[in-house]
Amino acid sequence: MRVGLTGGVASGKSTVSAILAELGAVVIDADQLAREVVAAGTSGLAEVVAAFGDDVLTAEGELDRPAMGAIVFADPEKRRVLESVIHPRVRARAAEMEAAAPAGAVVVHDIPLLAETGQADGFDAVVVVDVPAEVQAERMTVLRGMTPEEARARIGAQASREQRRAIATYVIENTGSLADLRTEVERVYDELAARG
Numbered sequence: 552m553r554v555g556l557t558g559g560v561a562s563g564k565s566t567v568s569a570i571l572a573e574l575g576a577v578v579i580d581a582d583q584l585a586r587e588v589v590a591a592g593t594s595g596l597a598e599v600v601a602a603f604g605d606d607v608l609t610a611e612g613e614l615d616r617p618a619m620g621a622i623v624f625a626d627p628e629k630r631r632v633l634e635s636v637i638h639p640r641v642r643a644r645a646a647e648m649e650a651a652a653p654a655g656a657v658v659v660h661d662i663p664l665l666a667e668t669g670q671a672d673g674f675d676a677v678v679v680v681d682v683p684a685e686v687q688a689e690r691m692t693v694l695r696g697m698t699p700e701e702a703r704a705r706i707g708a709q710a711s712r713e714q715r716r717a718i719a720t721y722v723i724e725n726t727g728s729l730a731d732l733r734t735e736v737e738r739v740y741d742e743l744a745a746r747g
């Protein structure tokens with residue numbers, strides 16, 4: 552059973568992934584892989600520096616993520632350039648990790664840009680974590696210290712709620728408490744495990 556998990560920024564995907572992992576799923580996290588493929592010393596980071604210059608490096612020679620975010624969330628062309636370096640590497644790593652998963656596992660691919668990149672058809676089921684944009688913006692500003700402008704830019708770089716909901720097999724509404732979220736995730740996991 553191969554499951555795609557997606558949702559807008561700060562919708563609660565990582566929280567859902569963590570609960571699914573506790574329930575027994577194998578989770579492959581595209582955001583985490585996207586960090587690994589541009590770690591210090593990788594060919595990915597070298598390509599990013601070739602495209603964007605040394606200004607996107609910290610003094611320690613790592614990717615300066617806030618600086619990179621300020622560039623790419625203000626300019627769709629530059630975002631495409633960064634994605635063209637990172638996405639193929641993430642897909643290759645995710646495929647390797649999936650191949651190493653135990654037979655019969657529920658494998659969950661946590662992919663923020665699942666709707667945007669047209670990958671939904673490749674999964675047995677797609678789970679969409681959904682919240683209104685105001686909730687996303689509040690979580691980004693209050694919990695993560697972003698400015699309202701930064702939050703708006705990131706939400707604006709993504710598919711609309713409607714576009715994400717259109718690819719969903721299951722929609723998890725995450726406007727209640729964390730306890731409500733857990734109950735909902737358990738319900739969806741039981742259905743996924745029964746289908747697999």
Ligand SMILES: CC(C)(COP(=O)(O)OP(=O)(O)OC[C@H]1O[C@@H](n2cnc3c(N)ncnc32)[C@H](O)[C@@H]1O)[C@@H](O)C(=O)NCCC(=O)NCCS
Nearest residue numbers: 559560581582585616619620623633634637641663708709
């Ligand atoms: C621009 C970067 C350096 C900013 O790093 P930062 O630590 O601030 O954010 P992080 O990587 O933790 O991402 C947080 C969230 O931002 C959103 N986001 C990230 N990249 C993108 C993108 N290209 N388009 C739209 N939303 C994005 C997602 O909702 C993601 O879950 C980083 O997001 C990045 O390398 N993005 C390009 C790679 C990518 O597309 N990643 C998404 C999954 S593969």
Ligand SMILES: Nc1ncnc2c1ncn2[C@@H]1O[C@H](COP(=O)(O)OP(=O)(O)OP(=O)(O)O)[C@@H](O)[C@H]1O
Nearest residue numbers: 559560561562563564565566690694727728729732
């Ligand atoms: N139901 C909820 N009630 C309160 N806080 C929540 C709820 N769901 C998630 N959060 C909090 O909101 C923040 C964003 O959640 P999470 O990190 O799971 O989102 P995400 O979709 O993975 O984000 P990103 O797209 O940036 O990777 C976290 O601090 C999380 O603890």
